[in-house]
Amino acid sequence: ASYSSKSENAAPYPKKKYKDIEPTVKMEEVDGEELVKKFAEEMEGMLGRKMKSVKRLAEAAEDADLYHEFNATLEFDYYNSMLINSVDKDGNSIELGGEFPLEENEHFNKLQVNTLQSDIQVPTNVYNKDPGILNGVYMSEALNDVFVDNFQKDPTLTWQYFGSATGFFRLYPGIAWTPDENGVVTFDCRNRNWYIQAATSPKDIIIVVDVSGSMKGLRLTIAKHTINTILDTLGENDFVNVIAYSDYVQYVEPCFKGTLVQADLDNREVTNGSIMLINSIHQLSLCNQAIMLITDGAMEDYEEVFQEFNWPERRVRVFTYLIGREVTFADTVKWIACNNKGYYTHVSTLADVQENVMEYLHVLSRPMVINHDHDIIWTEAYMDSALFNTQAQSLLLMTSVAMPVFSKKKETLSHGILLGVVGTDVPLRELMRLAPRYKLGVHGYAFLNTNNGYILAHPALRPLYKEGKKLKPKPNYNSVDLAEVEWEDTDETLRTAMVKGETGTLSLDVRATVEKGRRVMFLKNDYFYTTINETPFSLGMVLTRGHGEYIFIGNVSVREGKSTYCETDIDPHHRKLTQLQAVFRYLTGKEPDLECDEELLRQTLFDAVVTAPMEAYWTALMLNPSGMDEGVETAFLGTRSGLMRVTRYVGIEKRVAKKFLSPSDKENIFTMDHFPVWYRRAAEYPAGKFLYYIPKEDTRGRDYFLSAPPHTVVIVFVLYNMVVGRFFGEVDGSVMARLIKMGMFKSVSDGDWLSLSSASAQKKKGDILQPCDTEYPSFVYEPSIKETNSLIKCGRCQKMFVTQAVPDSNLLMLVVQADCDCSRQYPAITMEPKECDRMKSQKVRRRPESCHAYHPQENAKECGGASQIYLINPAPSGNLSRMFQNA
Numbered sequence: 011a012s013y014s015s016k017s018e019n020a021a022p023y024p025k026k027k028y029k030d031i032e033p034t035v036k037m038e039e040v041d042g043e044e045l046v047k048k049f050a051e052e053m054e055g056m057l058g059r060k061m062k063s064v065k066r067l068a069e070a071a072e073d074a075d076l077y078h079e080f081n082a083t084l085e086f087d088y089y090n091s092m093l094i095n096s097v098d099k100d101g102n103s104i105e106l107g108g109e110f111p112l113e114e115n116e117h118f119n120k121l122q123v124n125t126l127q128s129d130i131q132v133p134t135n136v137y138n139k140d141p142g143i144l145n146g147v148y149m150s151e152a153l154n155d156v157f158v159d160n161f162q163k164d165p166t167l168t169w170q171y172f173g174s175a176t177g178f179f180r181l182y183p184g185i186a187w188t189p190d191e192n193g194v195v196t197f198d199c200r201n202r203n204w205y206i207q208a209a210t211s212p213k214d215i216i217i218v219v220d221v222s223g224s225m226k227g228l229r230l231t232i233a234k235h236t237i238n239t240i241l242d243t244l245g246e247n248d249f250v251n252v253i254a255y256s257d258y259v260q261y262v263e264p265c266f267k268g269t270l271v272q273a274d275l276d277n278r279e280v281t282n283g284s285i286m287l288i289n290s291i292h293q294l295s296l297c298n299q300a301i302m303l304i305t306d307g308a309m310e311d312y313e314e315v316f317q318e319f320n321w322p323e324r325r326v327r328v329f330t331y332l333i334g335r336e337v338t339f340a341d342t343v344k345w346i347a348c349n350n351k352g353y354y355t356h357v358s359t360l361a362d363v364q365e366n367v368m369e370y371l372h373v374l375s376r377p378m379v380i381n382h383d384h385d386i387i388w389t390e391a392y393m394d395s396a397l398f399n400t401q402a403q404s405l406l407l408m409t410s411v412a413m414p415v416f417s418k419k420k421e422t423l424s425h426g427i428l429l430g431v432v433g434t435d436v437p438l439r440e441l442m443r444l445a446p447r448y449k450l451g452v453h454g455y456a457f458l459n460t461n462n463g464y465i466l467a468h469p470a471l472r473p474l475y476k477e478g479k480k481l482k483p484k485p486n487y488n489s490v491d492l493a494e495v496e497w498e499d500t501d502e503t504l505r506t507a508m509v510k511g512e513t514g515t516l517s518l519d520v521r522a523t524v525e526k527g528r529r530v531m532f533l534k535n536d537y538f539y540t541t542i543n544e545t546p547f548s549l550g551m552v553l554t555r556g557h558g559e560y561i562f563i564g565n566v567s568v569r570e571g572k573s574t575y576c577e578t579d580i581d582p583h584h585r586k587l588t589q590l591q592a593v594f595r596y597l598t599g600k601e602p603d604l605e606c607d608e609e610l611l612r613q614t615l616f617d618a619v620v621t622a623p624m625e626a627y628w629t630a631l632m633l634n635p636s637g638m639d640e641g642v643e644t645a646f647l648g649t650r651s652g653l654m655r656v657t658r659y660v661g662i663e664k665r666v667a668k669k670f671l672s673p674s675d676k677e678n679i680f681t682m683d684h685f686p687v688w689y690r691r692a693a694e695y696p697a698g699k700f701l702y703y704i705p706k707e708d709t710r711g712r713d714y715f716l717s718a719p720p721h722t723v724v725i726v727f728v729l730y731n732m733v734v735g736r737f738f739g740e741v742d743g744s745v746m747a748r749l750i751k752m753g754m755f756k757s758v759s760d761g762d763w764l765s766l767s768s769a770s771a772q773k774k775k776g777d778i779l780q781p782c783d784t785e786y787p788s789f790v791y792e793p794s795i796k797e798t799n800s801l802i803k804c805g806r807c808q809k810m811f812v813t814q815a816v817p818d819s820n821l822l823m824l825v826v827q828a829d830c831d832c833s834r835q836y837p838a839i840t841m842e843p844k845e846c847d848r849m850k851s852q853k854v855r856r857r858p859e860s861c862h863a864y865h866p867q868e869n870a871k872e873c874g875g876a877s878q879i880y881l882i883n884p885a886p887s888g889n890l891s892r893m894f895q896n897a
Contacts, residue, residue: 036563049549076418089184091186093105121185128182136177169183175430199431204411205430208412213297216253219305312342329373330343376865377426377863377868380867391464393407416429443683447685451561453694466547470495492508510856513539535552557693618653643659744833754792755791757788795815810826
């Protein structure tokens, strides 16, 4: 950073201009309670349009099935996404292929798509010409017109789809599906969270696995895979525990004996074949309840146990999985399932696991299907990297809205046949644009969380990590609790209120960290929150006292409009326009149909008019080199509307800070949802004083302070909490320790370490990524101390230093004697990551309102192919009784 006294002359230009037009501007106080309600209503409207689209799809699918008669010999040549545009050696289209036009589309992540037609994906383990597949694909052809019509009615829609209970996946717009490196497509729509949540109500599941002597080798491997597959069908609204039994009963995780734990991502992690359940949450879904019994042999004493604990209501369903090729005990295992409203399957190989586990979902869906309860569900945040496999994608956070599709045929009513699930994706970035940052002030922001307290969208959420040159999602990125990022909410007042769907406000003193925690700002934040109706989500909004309390409005006329600067996603002809191109075309009248934000454009144009003299001033300096001190590379100015003016004084070959303010440097330039760090810090700095700021990247590979051993002293300019972008404790621990002891620097947390969000991850080569908290020492300068000096004794030598505050700035000049090395006696104060200890305490959550666990018309005789169910008298043992009592 360079400073020129003549640069002070730049300040009066914009200040004088603002003064000149003061009568035409006004300051309005921001009403946080009204603003958060307005944002929530706009989000409700946007999400409501997605729900209407999904309802139209569900209605069309059910009507199509009602008039379709199953044909076991049906032949139908559909567009298979794996085979489209493929030809044989003679140049003819292969079976299930055909010509399927594709073109790159900006709206769909620049993928090659067909917006006039959907196509079909079938997992590798499902036969793509099975009669069930062919009939379902033929029936669901009726969805094509609805897909296109939905997209025309709401051009902000992204992917629309129908996931069939038989395993095929109809996706609009159609794409070419790419297999993995082994030529396999493992994607199965029935495993996706949107499918499972829409197909069933919340579940309480106890998985009971036989670990007796006969369960070893391949049988044990199949049993473990079955457990893992069951766990993969559970979500954050479900609860689970795993129990093993042989001669005695034991919980896989002993500390959770006698309870169920929430089945979020953290609690479903599997390591080396054992199930690690972390968070103990003493709540239940209080809806579907089931026991999953995994065994290779007979159970004993079962009739008496079921009579005592489960009959006659049979509220707890029992699903049985017979492991291995041996079928000696098949009738016994069938009896248990069929007499407890469950389902029996025989799992003889690893390939059988997936299809057999999915059967339990169809059984649990029966009451909902019979009653035709079309519940709409919303998923937690996710990055569906599995959807396009190796194809290009932007790794955007998404949520999905989905609805079940039922058979309406009267003859199958009691069977409760689930045809599948329809849904669409909503990029959370598009949703958060409805709460623009420019309306919230320089430090303000909005965020969303789910009914379970997990973050849906938050500026502090860092869901990706870098592995080589690729960005990848962190393992538990979508189960970060709100309390882990809004960590000043120590009593969890904010979290509890938002989870309960309440509307209100809260004030907190916060320490806002920037640059990954390396710098700290002290702010007083007002939180405003409310629920988003018809969804499990709550919206929170932060306004900071000072800059967030008022909005500055300049009177520069612009035609009326809506959305970001200009909404380019409504009309397909506008999608290739940049924001700058769209604004220019709108203002010049070339594109009058563009929808543009009147308020934001007015502010931007106002700032452009007021700051225009800066261009002439900077040009004059360039023409008169004596007017600017040597060393100044770039002059720039930023405004709260996102306008930025930049002038370069030297060419790229002479610049030291080559990255700073470059188009690729996203951290230091304005974006629609981001104020750069230098702007945020300067906004909180006292008027009339200069803030010196150096990006951390500009200190890499440089040694500003220890390169002068031959000299007697070294001069260091210290930022109030860093040294030239680097923490001074890493440079000279002895001096920093003495400055702290003398009270010149104080910890921001009264001597404690500053804990940051556990939305981060640490990884060493060969390690599995684990969530963790990261801690940094953060100290700030005591401004009342203007100068001081001291002497440090280090063995046989002593080191003297002197400090002096540089007036009207955030700099200290530090002169240190350099010929005395104290590094051994005073090791560097470094910034080390700390492995986190995940919270185990119970947290408030809000259960989904709907539950479909029972229907008197359910046909429970369909329980796995057992035509006759009879009782086999076993030899008494008592193991099953103990298992049920413990469960």
